[in-house]
Amino acid sequence: MLLLQFKDVRGGRHTGVLITEQTVHVLQGVSSTYELIQLAIAKGCGVAELAAEMLGDERLDYATLSNEGRLLPPLDHPDPAHCYVTGTGLTHLGSADTRDAMHRKLDGETGVLTDSMKMFRLGLEGGKPAAGTTGVQPEWFYKGDGSIVRASGEPLTMPSCAEDGGEEPELAGLYVNGPDGTPYRVGFAVGNEFSDHVIERQNYLWLAHSKLRECSLGPVLRVGELPAHVEGISRVRAVDGSVRWEKPFVSGEANMSHTIANLEHHHFKYPLFRRPGDVHIHFFGTATLSFADGVRVAPGESFEISASGFGPPLVNALAADEVNSVTIAQL
Template sequence: MNTFFEFTYRNQHYISFSHSRNGELLAYHYVPGELQKLLLRSNYNFSLFKQLVIESTPEQGFSATTSKERVLLPPLLLPEKSGVIVSGFGLTNKKKVLSSGNTANPTPAWFYKGPGHVLKTDGEPFNIEHGVTAICEEAEIVLIYMIDTQGKPHYIGFTVGNDITDIGAIKASPTAFSYAKLKECSVSERIFLHPPPFVLTGTCNVFRNHQVAFSSTFETGIDQLYYKQEQLIDMLFRSPALRQTGLMHYIFLGADQNSFDQGHSLIDGDTISLRFNELDLSLSNRLVLQGA
């Protein structure tokens, strides 16, 4: 599978294609921002991109003893995080749309989560501001797009993420939807340079005081969408403001359910652990509620 991930080690940036030799992880040093340039040079062809990376710098091996010093990074995150747009679509899941009993909107609501500063990855805490009503997690597929020099969006690949929302505010007032989405969120460090999966299953576990306080399963994927993926993306990128050269987009596609839907309340200090079965990936983040 065409995939890679990035990390820092002693303040240096590295990319790995998951290859190993004699128990060492093989990786390649890069300067932040360089990967986006290599994607452009390769015309978004993974094989050529990989070749350019390998030719650009000597291969380095990292032993297992270095793992605690390696810091995972969101995939392709620009060094200038203000050049990143993190957003998503709400109420896209077939189950939610069909069970609401209401006439479905022609397109679901789009929301903005923030610039690249809101993106966390595995092991990092969610810092949530004072005044939230009730927080929930949502396990989702995240599409990654890059805007080229002609202002054209290019799909790079997908990862998975956890879309944190003040669901309590939305339940109290639907007009709070956009504000409730302005929260930190997380994505896996691994990007897959393929179309997103039709079906992706997993489990959500909430740990409280080192014990499981809540557990459930989830199902996501393109087949779970009420709307066509192409329809969502075409509508979004009609706006020239979102097609400025060099912008990176991380787009959350929607979830089927969350812990709040099932009667569970998250509190300060909870750790939300998502497991995406088919990708063999996990994503874990601790909830830090300011003023709690």
């Protein structure tokens, strides 16, 4: 089942099921995916099961919602401060080569493993533990709270302090904590993790700075388990809409050095992330970047990310924030 959220022409919120590429079946009795999930937790039933029971008679055209800018991220929290956006890197087969190429020293010491390669090797050796055991912890980063999440059709804004605005085509896990703090995995969505690869390349210890950016998600939430093998396409389109760069990407555990369960364990093992009612959006990493192919995306150009089984493509234009400075007030 593919869930999505959208606004009506008056700005009211709704949620629905994408039943074909162009038809949205509207749910009755709930105005958000978060509300639907909380109701499912309270009833002790599955989200897909409950959503099927709440389908009304109203059907809408997906293209109309998209063209009119009425799409919302497929999951959010009424208070953005209660939505954590995080991620794990060096999780996909091949991703270490991309990162290592960015970090490689100019002194030609090719025989020495970089920290990126060491981390990737740890994942290869211990990222897929036997059932009931704990594997090695991955690289982990914080991106922001719910205020940074953009829907398909909204721009991704590169802050004035940034040196690059590049896409990262990924899958993200979407979670809601129950009243007792138990994390519930609702499903997965296509995402653009959007980072500053120039800053990261200058020094890998600036990875944290490079990740404090907006991101996009959706347009749909795929309820249920993640397929072992997922194929997608990442594109950069010029201002005139022509394809400037494109490349396939793969995800799913068959293409990863960690299991989803291991990545989830090392995120939710911290009590901070098991606060009742909170939403978590967790990016699982990628091995495909236009930046790694020497592409620099310019404001006005757009990103397009799609994956089989995850509905229509996620589309966002790149925008640049105006130059600004921060004034610190003294009390």
